[in-house]
Amino acid sequence: MDDLAIRTEGLSKVYGRSPGVRAVDHLTMEVPRGVIFGFLGPNGAGKSTTLKMLTGLLKPTEGTAVVAGHDILQQSIEVKRRIGVVPENLNLYERLTANEYLELVGRLRGLDAETITARRSQLLETLDLADRSDNASVDYSHGMKKKLAMAGALMHRPEILFLDEPFEGVDAVSSRVVKDLLRQMVDRRGVTVFFSTHIMELVERMADIVAVINKGNLVATGSLAALRQQAATDGDASLEDVFLELVNAELAEQDMSWLTS
Structure with a gap:
């Protein structure tokens, strides 16, 4: 078996007619199996476009x-x-209840009825959705919809899990449960988790390997220690400091005295 879960070579996406807008520009990277891989970048950097292509x-x-x-x-x-995929746009068939949605996912994945029933029950309990499992997801909050999408992505025990801003709107307790579950999947089964986010703290706490993308270009990849070295920052520098150095961020100073005085 290949030691790599994901490998890209010159992956690019241009929107519109020539010359168009190059959202991802010749992205070449490797993601090993059995790691949590944090794909970090500012808004509009090309994270979601990359995930959609993969x-x-x-x-x-x-x-x-x-x-x-x-x-x-x-x-x-x-x-x-x-x-398994939790995309930016969830598309949950919102007229279905959580029970119906997960049964549909299970059937589409080729699972038998007994397996669907058991896994659905466990996922709904774990993600604190059991009490609302007979309600149509159209009435769910954004965080609840995100958790239901996560349950659907996990039903068939995927080898690789792709998550686009996975904890946006999710309550703190459920976030912690999911983070612990993801770590166990990686450590015990060798699952690969590829998640995109712009939240530094999330990457710092979860990721084994970090890739930084900016304006469609891969800026750096490696452990946090390796990124600190590449950014020429000290060993105690936060990921935020490393990130700002890597993307050459210029923090514009504006006279905001009208607001601060």
């Missing part, structure tokens, strides 16, 4: 990628069998 939701303009040992273009069905 999961088959968006066709690249250029380049290639291999996910779970299969080419995303030539073997897209094999890729989708092996991954």
Whole structure:
């Protein structure tokens, strides 16, 4: 088995007619199996576009990628069998209840009825959705919808889990439960978790490996210690300091005395 969960070569996405807007620019990177991989960047950096290409939701303009040992273009069905995805836009079939939604997901994934019932019950309890499992998700809060999407992504025990801003709107207790569960999946089963976010603290606490993307370009990748070295910051520098150094952020000084005085 390939030691890499994800490998990209020159992966690019251009929106619009030539010259267009290059959202991702010749992205080449490797993600080992059995790690939590934090994909960090400011808003509009290309995080969601990259994740959509890797999961088959968006066709690249250029380049290639291999996910779970299969080419995303030539073997897209094999890729989708092996991954779970919580995308930016959840698309939950909101007229279905949580129970109905997870049953549908289980059937689409080829699970038998007994397995669907058992896993659905456990996931709903773990994610604190059991009490509302007979309600249509259209009435759920954003955080509850995010948790239901997470449950759907986990139903078939994926090899690789792709999460786009996974904890946005999710309550603190459920966030902690999910983080602990993800770590156990990685440590015990060798699952790979690829999550994109702009929240520094989340990456600092969760990620084994961090990649920084800015304006569609991969700026750096490695452990936090390696990123500190690349950014030429001291060993105690926070991820925020490292990130700002790597993306050459210029903090504009404005006269805001009208607001602060």
